Amino acid sequence: MSDDTATVTLANGLTCDIPASSPLAKLLRSQRTWVGPSAKERLGILRRATSIAIVGASPNPARSSYFVGTYLQQSSDYRVYFVNPNATEILGEPAYPDLASLPEVPDIVDVFRKASDIPSVIDDVLAVGAPVVWVQLGIWNEEAAVDGESKGLTVVMDRCIKVEHARFHGGLHLMGFDTGVISAKKQVR
Numbered sequence: 001m002s003d004d005t006a007t008v009t010l011a012n013g014l015t016c017d018i019p020a021s022s023p024l025a026k027l028l029r030s031q032r033t034w035v036g037p038s039a040k041e042r043l044g045i046l047r048r049a050t051s052i053a054i055v056g057a058s059p060n061p062a063r064s065s066y067f068v069g070t071y072l073q074q075s076s077d078y079r080v081y082f083v084n085p086n087a088t089e090i091l092g093e094p095a096y097p098d099l100a101s102l103p104e105v106p107d108i109v110d111v112f113r114k115a116s117d118i119p120s121v122i123d124d125v126l127a128v129g130a131p132v133v134w135v136q137l138g139i140w141n142e143e144a145a146v147d148g149e150s151k152g153l154t155v156v157m158d159r160c161i162k163v164e165h166a167r168f169h170g171g172l173h174l175m176g177f178d179t180g181v182i183s184a185k186k187q188v189r
Contacts, residue, residue, distance in 0.1 A: 056112030
């Protein structure tokens with residue numbers, strides 16, 4: 001490799017030389033290296049859990065955290081807690097100012113906060129003793145994920161807990177919509 005080219009490894013394992021200043025080289029250098037739990041492990045996390053706290057929950061029906069909270073209340077047996085210091089009630093349930101104020105330690109802390117807030121949320125999760133932090137779809141902080149794992153947390157990142165739950169329980173079409181399928185097969189909750 002010369003100074004003006006970069007050797008990159010592609011997803012299929014092959015390598016090639018490309019101009020170091022190219023947009024493709026920049027993209028490939030920024031690719032994620034942290035992986036997180038497999039689909040089977042995520043299913044296990046969801047099956048073992050009985051309670052979920054949503055950090056960054058919003059009382060605004062247009063926000064994704066509101067939609068996920070609604071789904072979890074209506075489509076699962078989880079005890080769902082909403083964490084938002086600026087709200088008093090979300091979806092008919094009390095909103096708590098922080099994780100330490102919850103009536104129990106949640107099995108999963110589902111996070112709707114910006115990527116730069118994830119390290120402090122992980123600190124809060126560790127402080128209350130929750131075993132799993134689940135960072136929502138579109139939110140990525142690899143450094144925080146590695147740090148959380150090094151301290152004993154199970155970290156799921158850039159995945160929607162609603163989508164994963166529905167996918168594992170037969171209620172999700174490839175495009176993310178309810179399939180409307182009625183089945184005699186017992187659904188796993």
